Amino acid sequence: MKQENIRNFCIIAHIDHGKSTLADRILEKTNTLNGRDMAEQVLDSMDLERERGITIKLQAVRLAYDAADGKQYILNLIDTPGHVDFSYEVSRSLAACEGALLVIDASQGIEAQTLANLYLALEHDLEIIPVVNKIDLPSADPQRVIEELEESVGLDGSDAIFASAKTGQGVEDILEAIVERVAPPQGELEAPLQAMIFDSHYDVYRGAVAYVRIVQGQLAVKDKIKLMSSGREFEVSELGVFRPAMVSVERLGPGEVGCVIASMKDVKDARVGDTITLSSSPAPTPLPGYQPAQSMVFCGLYPVDNEEFQDLRDALERLQLNDAALNFEPESSAALGFGYRCGFLGLLHMEIIQERLEREFQLNLITTAPSVEYQIQLKNGQVVSVDNPASFPEPADIESIEEPFVTATVMVPEEFVGPVMELCQEKRGTFKDMEYITMERTKLEYALPLSEILMDFFDRLKSRTKGYASLDYEFLGYRQSDMVKLDILLNGRPVDALSCIVHRDKAAVRGRNLAQRLKEVIPRQQYEVPIQAAVGSKIIARETVRAMRKDVLAKCYGGDISRKRKLLEKQKEGKKRMKSLGTVDVPQEAFMAILQVD
Amino acid sequence: MEGYRVAQGLYVHVPFCNRKCQYCDFHSVVADDDIVGPYFDAFQRELAFRADQARGKQFHTLFVGGGTPSVLECGRLEWLLNELFEHFQLAPGAEVTMEANPASLTRKKIETLAAYGVNRVSLGVQSFSDDLLRQIGRMHTANRVAQCITDLRDCGITNISLDLMFGLPSQTLTEWQDSLQRAVDCGVEHLSCYALIVEGDTPLHALQQRGELDLPDEEEEADMFQYAVDFLPQMGYEHYEISSFSRPGSACRHNLLYWTGQPYLALGSGAVGSWAGRRYLNAKDLSYYNACWHQGMEAVDEEEWPDRDQQMAEYMMTGMRLLQGVDAPSFQERFGATVTDVYGQVVKDLTDRGLVAWKEDRLQLTLTGLFLGNIVFAAWFPD
Numbered sequence: 001m002k003q004e005n006i007r008n009f010c011i012i013a014h015i016d017h018g019k020s021t022l023a024d025r026i027l028e029k030t031n032t033l034n035g036r037d038m039a040e041q042v043l044d045s046m047d048l049e050r051e052r053g054i055t056i057k058l059q060a061v062r063l064a065y066d067a068a069d070g071k072q073y074i075l076n077l078i079d080t081p082g083h084v085d086f087s088y089e090v091s092r093s094l095a096a097c098e099g100a101l102l103v104i105d106a107s108q109g110i111e112a113q114t115l116a117n118l119y120l121a122l123e124h125d126l127e128i129i130p131v132v133n134k135i136d137l138p139s140a141d142p143q144r145v146i147e148e149l150e151e152s153v154g155l156d157g158s159d160a161i162f163a164s165a166k167t168g169q170g171v172e173d174i175l176e177a178i179v180e181r182v183a184p185p186q187g188e189l190e191a192p193l194q195a196m197i198f199d200s201h202y203d204v205y206r207g208a209v210a211y212v213r214i215v216q217g218q219l220a221v222k223d224k225i226k227l228m229s230s231g232r233e234f235e236v237s238e239l240g241v242f243r244p245a246m247v248s249v250e251r252l253g254p255g256e257v258g259c260v261i262a263s264m265k266d267v268k269d270a271r272v273g274d275t276i277t278l279s280s281s282p283a284p285t286p287l288p289g290y291q292p293a294q295s296m297v298f299c300g301l302y303p304v305d306n307e308e309f310q311d312l313r314d315a316l317e318r319l320q321l322n323d324a325a326l327n328f329e330p331e332s333s334a335a336l337g338f339g340y341r342c343g344f345l346g347l348l349h350m351e352i353i354q355e356r357l358e359r360e361f362q363l364n365l366i367t368t369a370p371s372v373e374y375q376i377q378l379k380n381g382q383v384v385s386v387d388n389p390a391s392f393p394e395p396a397d398i399e400s401i402e403e404p405f406v407t408a409t410v411m412v413p414e415e416f417v418g419p420v421m422e423l424c425q426e427k428r429g430t431f432k433d434m435e436y437i438t439m440e441r442t443k444l445e446y447a448l449p450l451s452e453i454l455m456d457f458f459d460r461l462k463s464r465t466k467g468y469a470s471l472d473y474e475f476l477g478y479r480q481s482d483m484v485k486l487d488i489l490l491n492g493r494p495v496d497a498l499s500c501i502v503h504r505d506k507a508a509v510r511g512r513n514l515a516q517r518l519k520e521v522i523p524r525q526q527y528e529v530p531i532q533a534a535v536g537s538k539i540i541a542r543e544t545v546r547a548m549r550k551d552v553l554a555k556c557y558g559g560d561i562s563r564k565r566k567l568l569e570k571q572k573e574g575k576k577r578m579k580s581l582g583t584v585d586v587p588q589e590a591f592m593a594i595l596q597v598d
Numbered sequence: 599m600e601g602y603r604v605a606q607g608l609y610v611h612v613p614f615c616n617r618k619c620q621y622c623d624f625h626s627v628v629a630d631d632d633i634v635g636p637y638f639d640a641f642q643r644e645l646a647f648r649a650d651q652a653r654g655k656q657f658h659t660l661f662v663g664g665g666t667p668s669v670l671e672c673g674r675l676e677w678l679l680n681e682l683f684e685h686f687q688l689a690p691g692a693e694v695t696m697e698a699n700p701a702s703l704t705r706k707k708i709e710t711l712a713a714y715g716v717n718r719v720s721l722g723v724q725s726f727s728d729d730l731l732r733q734i735g736r737m738h739t740a741n742r743v744a745q746c747i748t749d750l751r752d753c754g755i756t757n758i759s760l761d762l763m764f765g766l767p768s769q770t771l772t773e774w775q776d777s778l779q780r781a782v783d784c785g786v787e788h789l790s791c792y793a794l795i796v797e798g799d800t801p802l803h804a805l806q807q808r809g810e811l812d813l814p815d816e817e818e819e820a821d822m823f824q825y826a827v828d829f830l831p832q833m834g835y836e837h838y839e840i841s842s843f844s845r846p847g848s849a850c851r852h853n854l855l856y857w858t859g860q861p862y863l864a865l866g867s868g869a870v871g872s873w874a875g876r877r878y879l880n881a882k883d884l885s886y887y888n889a890c891w892h893q894g895m896e897a898v899d900e901e902e903w904p905d906r907d908q909q910m911a912e913y914m915m916t917g918m919r920l921l922q923g924v925d926a927p928s929f930q931e932r933f934g935a936t937v938t939d940v941y942g943q944v945v946k947d948l949t950d951r952g953l954v955a956w957k958e959d960r961l962q963l964t965l966t967g968l969f970l971g972n973i974v975f976a977a978w979f980p981d
Contacts, residue, residue, distance in 0.1 A: 524816070526951060526970060549820035552971030554793045554841040559609055559856055560870045561912055562877060562902065568915070568976040576981065 004184045006255040008076045008213070010093050012118060013103035014111040014470065018133040022103060022165035022174075023061075023077060029171050030063040030075070032243055060096075060199075060211055060257050062241040067179045075178060076257040078198075091120055092272065096198045096213035096257060099127040099182030101174065102155075106132045106140035106162075109441060110148045111470035112411045118153060127182045130160040131174060136167050144438065152437045185255025192283040193217030193225075193276065195252075195260070200270040202321050203261075206238070208270035210260045212252070215287060217278070220251040224279040225262060228286040232269060233279050234262035270321065295327050295343025296404070296475070297350055297454060298387035300368035300497065301357070302339030304579055304588070308363055309338045315361035316340060319353060326353060333390065335497045335581050336366060341388060344370075347454055366579055368497045369594040372451045375402040375478055389499035392485040395536060402478035404450045407432065409472045414442050416465040423464055427452035428481075428503065447476055451501075455595060486511055488518065489532040490584050500594050512541040513597035521590045524548035529584050605658035607855040608686055610678075611866035612664040613637075613884070616702060620735040621766075623797035625868030625882050626665040637884055638674070640891040641866060642681065644880075647896065648865050649685035651873065657686055657863075659693045659852035665868075666722070668698035672710045679714035693718055693757075693851045700746045701738035708746075708753050718757040718850075719750055720790070726780040727773050730766055735801070740780070747784050757848060759788035764822040766794050767802070768812050774822045775829070782833045787848035790841050791826045793819060820969065827968070840919045840971055857916045859909070859932075867897075877902050906933065910940055911978035918954070918974050923962030937961060944977050 013019035063075040078093045094100070100121045104110055121128060130149055132142045146157035161177060163170025199211040212219075219225070223236045238261040240246040252258045264270050275286035303312050313330075320326045327343035344350040350370060357363045373387040377399040386392055408429070412420055414436070421431070421444070429446040436442055448457075453473060461469050484507050488498035498518075502510050511533030518531050522545050533541040553564060578585040614629035615622075627633065660682065670678065688694070695718040696711060703721070711719070725731055726740040743760075750758055760781050764774050781789055796802050796811070805811040814822070827837060835843035839857060842850065855862055864871030867887040869880045881887040881897035890897030904912065910933055917924035926937050937945065945961065948954040953967035953974050967974050 526953075526966075526973070548970065549816055550793075550823055550969045551973065552793075552840060552969060553795075553975070554791070554823075559862060559864065559872070560879075561856070561872070561916060562870070562879070562900070564975075565912060565915065565979065568972060569979060571972060572976050572979070572981070 003187070003189070003253065003255050005071060005073045006076070006185055007073060007099065007178050007182045008078065008097045008185060008255065008257060009099040009101060009178055009182055010078045010097045011101045011103055012114060012121060013101075013133075014105070014108070014114045017103050017105040017108065017111075017114075018165045019103055022101075022131070022133065022163070022171070023079070025165050025168055025171045026063065026075075026077065026175065027061065027244070029168075029175060030065045032061065032063050060242055061244045062257065063243075065175055065179070068176055069179075073179050074256075075175070078257065091124075092198045094121055094124045094126060096196065097124075097126060098185060099129065099178060101129050101131050101178075103131045103133050104145050104149075106135045106142045106145055107137055109145055110152060110411070110437075112409045112443075112472035113470060115152065115411070116409075116472045116474075122153075128155060129174070129177050129181060130155055130157075131170070132160050132162050133165055135162045136164040136169065144440070147438050148441060152443075187214070187216035187254030189216075189218055189254055191216040192281050193219055193278045194283045194287050195219060195276040196287050197270060197272050197274050197276065200272055200321055202318050206261045206263075208264035208266070208321060210262075210264070210270040210276065212258065212260055212276060214252050214254050214256050214258075216254050217283070218251055218253045219260070219276070219278075225260070225276050226279045226282055227269060227271075228275040228277055228283070229271060230269070230274075234264055234269070236260060236262045268321075294475070295325070295345070296372065296450060297344045297346055297370045298373060299342060299344075299350060299370040300331060300333060300336070300339050300366075300388070301328075301342050301354070302333065302336040302366045302368070302497075304364040304366055304577060306337045311361065312340065312357070312363055312365070315357050315363060316342070318361075319356060323353070325349065331388065333368075333497045335495045336368075336579065339366075343387075347458075364577060366497070366588050366591055368591050369500050370454050371501060372404050372449075372454065374404075374483060374501065377401070386501075389485055389501050390496045392499075392501060395484070400480055401483045403481045403483060405447050405476045405479045406450050406453065406473040407476045408446050408448045408453065410444045410446070410461065410469050411437070412442055412444065412465055412469040413440055416468060417442050417444065419464040420444055420461065420469060423457075423460055424448060427455075427457060447479075448473070449479075449481065449503075450475075484535050486514070487534045488514065489530075489534060490522075490581060490586070491529055492532070493582060494534075495581055495586075497591055507535050508540050510594070510597060511535070514594055515541040515543040517593040517597050518590055519543040519545055521587055521593055523585070523587065525583070525585060527583060605851070605855055605860055606655060607659040607661065607852050607860065607862035608652075608657045608682070608688075609852075609862055609864040609869055609871065610660070610662045610667075610682065611864065611869035611880070612662060612667040612670065613867045613882075614664065614669050615666045616669050616699070616737065617735065618801075620733075620801045621763075621794055621796070623800050624665070627884065629669045633884065634670075634674070636888055637867070638677075640888040640897075643891040643894070644865055644897070645681055645685055647891075648863055652686055652863055655687070655863075656689045657692060658689045659855060660686070660688060660695070661693075661852040662696040662716075663720075664697055666699045666702060667696050668702040668707060672706055675707060675710050676714060679711070679716065683715060688715075695720055695759075695850070695852055697722065698746070699738065700742045701736070703746050703749075705749050708749050708755065712753040712755055717755060718759065719755050720759040720761060720788075720850075721746060723760045723781070724763045725766065725769070725773070726777040727769075730769060730773065733768065734763075734766055744784070747786065757788070758784075758786040759790060759850065760784065760786050761790045761792060763792050763794055764826070765814055765819040767805075769814060769822075771818060771821050771825065775825060778826060778829055782830070782835075787845045788850060789830065789835060789843045791823070791830075791843065792841050793823065823969065838921050840968070854920075857920050858928075859913045859916060875903055877904060907980075909933070914941065914978040915975045918961070918963060919971070921962065921968075923954075923957065923960040926959045926961065941978060948974055948977055 011019045061077045065073045065075050067073055078096050132145050135142055142162055149155045150157045161170050161173045194215045195212040196215055197210045197212055201209050203209050221236050221239055226233045239249050239252055239258055241249055241258040277283040303309055316328050325345045328340040331341040332338050354367050371387050373385050376384050376386055378397050379399045410420055424446040429448040432447055433445040482504045483501050484504045486500050486502050486507055487494050515531045515533045525548055528547040529545040531543045532539050578587045613626050615626040694716050696716045697720045699722050723743050728739050796806050830843045831837055837843050838849050861873050863873045867880055867884055868882045871878050878898045879900040881899050887897045930936050952964055954961055955964050
């Protein structure tokens with residue numbers, strides 16, 4: 001295939017604006033899949049992605065398209081995640097493309113995250129093709145969307161394509177626009193190989209599989225390759241492209257997108273962001289790598305059964321291979337034993353990792369409440385970073401504490417501006433800016449403590465705006481705050497894994513609510529369980545889980561002993577998912593209870 | 599209560615009812631004529647097959663349960679009892695129990711039962727409050743219960759047990775106290791007090807899912823159980839098993855077989871038997887049951903051969919339900935190891951938690967353990 005007939009593009013869209021459906025239509029239109037074989041939304045292959053309707057991991061599909069000019073083109077569709085947590089991954093897929101479809105729901109309009117991703121795409125000099133989707137809906141208002149596009153980002157509204165991924169309307173126009181407007185990839189065939197790894201995954205049989213975009217040069221089966229960051233060398237055993245199942249190819253040339261399999265046994269051999277070159281004629285310099293993602297949210301992950309510690313470690317290493325934003329290091333807790341302190345991009349990222357660990361690796365985990373990283377100035381002049389309440393210094397030793405703030409951008413219909421401002425105030429926010437994008441839509445900017453966003457900010461934002469608000473945030477910097485450590489005592493004994501760091505003004509309310517919430521989630525046990533919340537030595541709240549009075553199977557039909565046994569075993573199984581802290585059995589959700597209180 | 603140790607029992611399940619009660623998840627279907635006839639054809643084949651398995655064995659108890667055996671017509675009852683006595687050898691003085699619903703237990707049926715050797719009847723009374731009975735879908739009244747008891751005694755069946763339930767929707771402690779008092783006033787030999795459990799696939803469960811079920815909370819339910827445990831012994835009923843109370847010498851010998859790990863042969867769709875080291879659950883689906891037996895195949899849904907570890911754990915699980923507890927010498931005699939050898943750590947943990955205690959050679963539930971029995975029953979199985 002000639003290089004000038006290749007187009008690499010991605011799709012930028014907000015959750016539910018129809019990206020996956022559009023991708024399905026494009027696959028159909030290019031006969032990449034016939035309708036019969038097609039599972040809905042084929043690009044989202046992880047169960048988790050389908051259930052949540054979001055795209056987490058990148059995927060790349062190669063499409064053959066016969067254009068109106070009579071020539072055949074190869075279109076590489078590189079999927080992008082749509083959630084705010086994953087802007088780091090978005091930048092990876094953008095780096096592999098020359099163009100982007102900007103998909104906007106004709107009745108919803110532009111959302112905050114879409115805007116953030118669009119700015120990223122413009123920074124990468126991508127050709128933007130606006131697609132106003134779902135125009136078949138009665139509530140569609142494409143003209144308003146065009147207006148928003150022109151007002152907020154200065155795109156030319158007349159370039160926009162009106163489409164309905166559901167009915168297939170406009171899909172042909174989109175494909176033509178990709179061919180006409182997106183530039184073919186640059187890059188010399190004869191130059192030394194530079195292939196950028198934009199994603200990777202681990203296959204039990206093949207080892208690490210690297211997804212690459214060839215920037216220049218070419219790569220063939222049996223070539224000796226070198227990974228430029230580690231200097232390690234391998235022989236290519238297989239090259240493939242995705243249609244969307246993998247199909248083997250002999251070589252990949254400039255501009256092409258595919259995967260490389262080369263018996264890379266160690267997950268670290270195919271680091272995302274690394275450059276692959278040829279051992280025989282290496283490129284003088286690697287491609288500019290990605291900025292390592294900054295972990296913003298930290299939590300402890302502990303196996304319920306301590307014997308699974310090693311399995312947890314292996315699983316985290318596997319996940320880290322294609323999720324460079326995941327960081328972890330061992331830690332231990334008096335209550336929970338050995339586990340890992342993990343750093344994530346955001347809450348959703350954290351939840352997804354947790355779910356993948358449980359589903360794909362069958363681990364039974366306890367997650368401790370997420371925390372941000374505080375910078376604490378001690379009286380002795382030292383500065384310590386603390387992302388774990390357990391390592392919070394003695395109050396007497398603390399000079400001052402700084403906590404991370406973000407600039408939060410909320411896009412919301414005008415009528416909800418009041419409630420949103422109120423919410424931001426409650427969450428210790430300071431107003432920065434307000435802008436009317438159109439008559440109906442407003443963009444609000446607040447400086448907010450990241451820790452407040454970790455709580456239930458997004459849920460509350462949704463409920464106060466009837467679901468109309470969208471949120472994006474970026475790191476702003478550290479600001480001084482008066483934080484204290486809130487301890488929880490069960491049976492009079494502090495449980496380190498239940499501690500959290502909160503603002504002093506909110507400690508009393510949080511303590512009370514947390515104690516109440518814990519009372520709800522901790523089941524009755526043989527003995528009563530006092531729950532106390534304390535700041536320092538001062539008890540600020542107390543609740544009691546009353547002792548269980550009756551738990552005994554008293555039922556007829558004595559002969560069915562197997563059934564009795566199974567009932568008891570089921571009960572026991574439920575108990576196994578709890579953590580025994582001394583004489584108290586604590587269910588997993590107790591450790592996340594802080595997220596559900598005011 | 600001694601003398602049952604070497605006994606064996608026979609259980610017959612009658613999987614028919616007049617209608618399903620709101621709380622019931624036992625195996626039964628509404629007894630239509632076109633179902634009952636073909637069922638008993640197949641049943642007769644099973645009976646011959648089981649009789650063959652039981653050859654040379656003598657049974658000390660026969661228990662006909664359900665379902666509601668009393669829904670069967672007199673002629674069918676005659677036939678059934680006749681067949682059972684003909685094919686199986688019952689020991690002299692064997693306990694022959696039939697479960698009955700006061701709504702369907704007519705005088706004529708009672709006469710039939712008495713004539714064909716039934717010497718114990720267990721009545722599904724549940725409550726003496728007519729309002730409550732109506733709410734849970736029972737078709738009888740408290741007066742009807744009194745009439746049944748009179749008729750049973752007239753006909754010579756004097757060993758009578760009543761089933762009562764607590765923790766029913768909208769039931770109060772006062773109502774429960776009243777029902778217990780009235781049961782005692784009937785002067786029966788045996789009382790079973792069962793707690794309502796809302797099982798999946800029952801109308802009650804559907805109500806609960808919709809938030810329309812007003813059940814007593816754990817405290818109220820515990821108070822009800824506590825009341826029975828205090829009150830009935832004062833009235834001369836020995837509390838001998840979690841849910842069972844009897845006049846001296848009137849414990850249900852058939853149920854004791856279950857709690858002490860004795861073999862029992864079982865017949866009928868949905869029945870569970872434990873015979874010659876094998877535990878089997880007879881097919882529940884009637885058409886499958888019928889089809890199999892017509893082709894001469896044993897119709898079972900599940901079967902297992904519990905190994906020694908499982909046998910020991912089950913022996914402990916069921917034995918601890920008895921207030922007299924598990925007799926350590928009997929355990930050793932049966933399994934060739936002592937309770938302490940096998941379960942030393944478990945017994946220590948449960949003892950430390952105040953749930954069980956040794957009384958001479960017997961490991962028994964404490965009063966705390968009685969209320970938290972599930973912790974004790976589950977403790978013998980591996981984690």
